[in-house]
Amino acid sequence: MQLLRTLLIILMILFGMRILARLFGPFLVKYASKKVEKKFRERFEKQYGGRNPDSNYKEGETIVEPDKTTRNSKNSSEKVGEYIEFEEID
16 A cells, blocks of 8 residues: 555656646756857857857948869879779679
């Protein structure tokens, strides 16, 4: 009888925790996400001084970056690897 009573108490506690998790879970997740967002915002402001990193460009200004393939085209003509010939074995 004591074993049955203990199991019943354990099941009631687990069931109660499950109900509480459903009720308070969304609030806990919302709180945690706001806290993480605040940390990210503080790090961003610390790194960039509270300004947008692209703010030194005027709005509507076109920025042309050098083509990266022109630098790599010199290296493409160099010997890349060693040629290996395979033979079939009968």
